[in-house]
Amino acid sequence: MAGAVRAAGAVRAAGSYLFDNGSAHAAGQHRCLAAWLDPVSLGALRAGGVGPGMRCLDVGTGAGSVALWLADRVAPGGSVLATDLAPLPLPARPGLTVRQHDVVRDELPEAAFDLVHVRLVLSHLPEREAVLARLFAALRPGGVLHLLEFDAEYAPVLTAPDGRARELYERYQQAKLRAFRARGSHQGWGRECADALTGAGFTGVAAQVRIDLLAPGTPQREMQLHNTWHLREALLREGLTEDELAELRGLFADPRFLACSNVVYAVRGRRP
Numbered sequence: 001m002a003g004a005v006r007a008a009g010a011v012r013a014a015g016s017y018l019f020d021n022g023s024a025h026a027a028g029q030h031r032c033l034a035a036w037l038d039p040v041s042l043g044a045l046r047a048g049g050v051g052p053g054m055r056c057l058d059v060g061t062g063a064g065s066v067a068l069w070l071a072d073r074v075a076p077g078g079s080v081l082a083t084d085l086a087p088l089p090l091p092a093r094p095g096l097t098v099r100q101h102d103v104v105r106d107e108l109p110e111a112a113f114d115l116v117h118v119r120l121v122l123s124h125l126p127e128r129e130a131v132l133a134r135l136f137a138a139l140r141p142g143g144v145l146h147l148l149e150f151d152a153e154y155a156p157v158l159t160a161p162d163g164r165a166r167e168l169y170e171r172y173q174q175a176k177l178r179a180f181r182a183r184g185s186h187q188g189w190g191r192e193c194a195d196a197l198t199g200a201g202f203t204g205v206a207a208q209v210r211i212d213l214l215a216p217g218t219p220q221r222e223m224q225l226h227n228t229w230h231l232r233e234a235l236l237r238e239g240l241t242e243d244e245l246a247e248l249r250g251l252f253a254d255p256r257f258l259a260c261s262n263v264v265y266a267v268r269g270r271r272p
Contacts, residue, residue, distance in 0.1 A: 025230035030063035032226060033120070035219035037264065038065050040210060041119060041148055044266045045070070048144055053077040054114040057138060059103050060121035064090040070117070071096040081113075103131055108138040115139075119148040122193070126184035132200045139271040145202060149190035151263040153177065158213075158258040165251050169259065172248055175238035176231065190265040202269025212261040214252075220261045225252045 019029060045066075050056075054074045058067040058081070067082035071093035074080060082090065083101035090098050104127050116135050122128040135145055155173050160166040180187050189196075194207045214221040228235070228245045235245065251257050 019230060023230055025226055027063075028226045029223065029230055030065075032219040032223035034063065034065045036212070036223065036261075037119065037148060038069075040208070040264055040266050041066055041117070041146070042069055044146055044148075044208065044268060045073075045115075045117065048115075048146060048268055050074065050115065051078075055112060056080045056115045056117065057108075057113045057135075058082045059116065059118040059135070060084055061087065061090075061098070062119075063088055064098070066117055066119065067096065067098075068093060070115075103134070108134055110137050111140045113138055113140065114143050115146065116143070117146045120150065122147070123149050123152075123187060123189040124180070124183070124185045128186070128189065129196065129200070132196060136200050136202065136271055141271055143271050145197065145269050145271070147193055147197065147265075147267045147269075149193050149265050149267070150187065151190040151265065152180075152187035154188075154211075154260070154263050156260050158260065159256060160258075161251070161254055161256045165247075165254075165257065168244060168247060169251065169257075172228075172235070172240065172244075175235050175240050176227070178238050179231065179234035190263060193265060194267045197267060197269040200269075201272070203272050205267065205269040207268075208266040210264040210266070212264075214257075214259040214261055216255050221252055225249060228252075 019026070050070065050073045052074060055078060056070045056074060058070060061067045061082035061084050064082055067080050068090060071080045075094050079095040082096065082098045083103065085100070085102055087098050087100050090096065104125060116139055118135065122131060125131055139145060157166050157169055160169065177187055194205050197205045212218070212220050214224060228248050232245065
């Protein structure tokens with residue numbers, strides 16, 4: 001099965017995805033996302049039924065926390081193919097294969113998987129509808145797609161030290177959105193993805209919605225701090241200054257600042 005997926009002949013141009021796995025800040029980003037989102041993803045996977053012998057695909061695996069969890073659950077006899085444009089080394093597990101793969105351009109085997117998991121990938125792809133159709137085809141009849149996406153256009157401030165801090169945070173959010181839109185990303189796609197699954201032919205589409213707080217000590221808040229470094233060049237291009245980025249880092253350490261996280265949508269659908 002894994003051999004049917006070829007390595008990407010040419011990874012997309014460097015810098016096409018703002019959260020580059022090669023960045024010195026990628027490890028912090030992955031750690032925050034896992035602490036925030038793994039409970040959501042793993043809860044949805046448990047509810048959907050994951051067991052020995054299943055064949056799974058994890059697209060955009062990142063640091064691999066979900067792929068490793070799946071590998072433990074589908075053993076013995078199951079398999080997990082973890083793919084990424086720039087895959088990171090993962091600890092060995094029976095049945096786990098890691099491949100460099102571009103889900104837009106590279107082949108996927110048809111009707112090969114019982115389960116496909118995709119987290120925070122499709123919203124970044126202008127070709128998201130075509131990719132969704134390819135993932136549908138990669139599932140065997142009865143197989144399930146688990147999709148997790150943000151509505152990153154929703155991120156209101158609840159409390160701030162003063163009006164200047166509130167305005168700066170709102171400009172920071174808008175600068176991020178502009179930077180992603182320039183790369184073809186749709187940061188509000190989370191609220192549309194359930195409808196997209198239905199349109200792609202999936203049945204039994206179900207969704208869970210979650211909002212958290214950017215509160216002191218949370219991975220959601222720490223991730224914003226990482227973003228000021230990880231996305232530094234993009235944010236500067238979008239009009240923020242080095243002094244303002246430093247001011248934001250101070251704001252994220254201020255207990256008087258509180259905001260809502262992006263909305264998290266965990267959606268699943270079945271191939272008939």
